Amino acid sequence: xxxxxxxxxxxxxxxxxxxxxxxxxxxxxxxxxxxxxxxxxxxxxxxxxxxxxxxxxxxxxxxxxxxxxxxxxxxxxxxxxxxxxxxxxxxxxxxxxxxxxxxxxxxxxxxxxxx
Amino acid sequence: xxxxxxxxxxxxxxxxxxxxxxxxxxxxxxxxxxxxxxxxxxxxxxxxxxxxxxxxxxxxxxxxxxxxxxxxxxxxxxxxxxxxxxxxxxxxxxxxxxxxxxxxxxxxxxxxxx
Numbered sequence: 183x184x185x186x187x188x189x190x191x192x193x194x195x196x197x198x199x200x201x202x203x204x205x206x207x208x209x210x211x212x213x214x215x216x217x218x219x220x221x222x223x224x225x226x227x228x229x230x231x232x233x234x235x236x237x238x239x240x241x242x243x244x245x246x247x248x249x250x251x252x253x254x255x256x257x258x259x260x261x262x263x264x265x266x267x268x269x270x271x272x273x274x275x276x277x278x279x280x281x282x283x284x285x286x287x288x289x290x291x292x293x294x295x296x297x
Numbered sequence: 298x299x300x301x302x303x304x305x306x307x308x309x310x311x312x313x314x315x316x317x318x319x320x321x322x323x324x325x326x327x328x329x330x331x332x333x334x335x336x337x338x339x340x341x342x343x344x345x346x347x348x349x350x351x352x353x354x355x356x357x358x359x360x361x362x363x364x365x366x367x368x369x370x371x372x373x374x375x376x377x378x379x380x381x382x383x384x385x386x387x388x389x390x391x392x393x394x395x396x397x398x399x400x401x402x403x404x405x406x407x408x409x410x411x
Contacts, residue, residue, distance in 0.1 A: 185341075213397060225388065225401040238398050272342065282330040282392035282399070288342040 184209065186275050186289035194295045200261040203292045205273035207254050213237075213278025214256040215286065216248060219270040228271075231256055232278045260294075268296045299324045299391050303402035310379045311410050317364075318374045318405045320389030328394035331365070331372045336404075337385040345387070348372065379409045 187206045195201050207214050215238075216228040227240040231250035248258040254275070260267055270291045276284035300323045310316035322331065329350045336342040348356045348365050355363050360377045372391075376383055386406050390399035 215397065224403045227398050227400075230397055232397075238396075240398075270340065274342075276397065278397065281395045281397060284397060285344050285347075286397075286399070290339070290341045 186273060186287050188271075188273055188289040188292050190292060191290065192293045192295075194297065195263050196297050197263055197265060199263050200259060201263060201294060202257055202259045203271055203273075203294070205256045205258075205275075205289055207256070207273075207275030208287055211275035211277055211287070212254055213276045213284070214250055214254065215274045215276075216256070216258050217272045217274070218242075219272055219291070220268075225272075228258065263296045265296050267294065269294060299326070299329075299393070299400040301389050301391050301400050301402035303387075303389050303405050305405045306403070307406045307408075309408045309410060310376075312379055312381060314379055315375060315377045316379055316407065318376075318387050318389075318407065320372045320374070320402060322370050322372060322389070322391045324370075324391060324393070326393040330392050330394065331363075332390040332392070332399060333361070333363070333372075333374045334388040334390060334401075335383075335385045336388065337382075342388070346374070376407075381409050381411060383407060384409045 213232045215230040230238040234250045245261045250256045272291045274286040274288045276286045302321045331348045333345040364373045386404045389402040392399040
């Protein structure tokens with residue numbers, strides 16, 4: 183079974199631009215979660231989608247948004263980029279039906295650099 | 298709200314030796330799970346071990362085992378016979394039973410020396 187894939191792997195943007203990141207989950211997984219990882223803040227939860235609906239949301243500004251398609255692939259969008267948005271963005275997929283008993287499988291991440 | 302604290306930012310160990318990574322947590326939930334995740338330098342994070350809070354028996358996965366002290370809210374990870382491939386960032390995390398969203402600690406960077 184193919185693992186979680188994320189595209190692109192690296193991205194460089196300038197302040198004020200917007201960016202879209204993509205995540206393809208493991209086949210059969212219906213839940214996709216997004217995390218922001220920075221040296222200063224660690225791993226912070228952004229949002230989780232299940233069956234095309236946002237099921238959980240972290241404490242991030244409205245510039246961060248996401249969506250999930252009928253094939254469970256997910257995208258996240260960051261508008262009006264700020265320097266502080268530079269981070270590794272991880273997505274994780276799981277079956278989405280077992281709560282904390284579900285194992286989350288992580289992708290390799292997208293490294294976003296904002297100049 | 299849940300909090301997870303890892304008090305050791307960095308640790309090192311010689312190959313073949315044993316190392317223990319510390320983690321404390323706080324939660325008001327009665328049904329919760331605890332996890333250790335490993336993030337190697339290649340960045341793909343993987344689940345190492347999971348402990349269900351209502352199970353008194355400590356979880357074990359090959360060379361990885363936990364010491365779960367529920368009353369002390371402590372959840373340490375022991376790595377036996379350390380290997381070079383164990384070099385990674387290790388994250389402790391907790392989640393309530395019905396939640397899909399773990400709360401992560403800040404991580405411990407482990408380096409295994411040959």
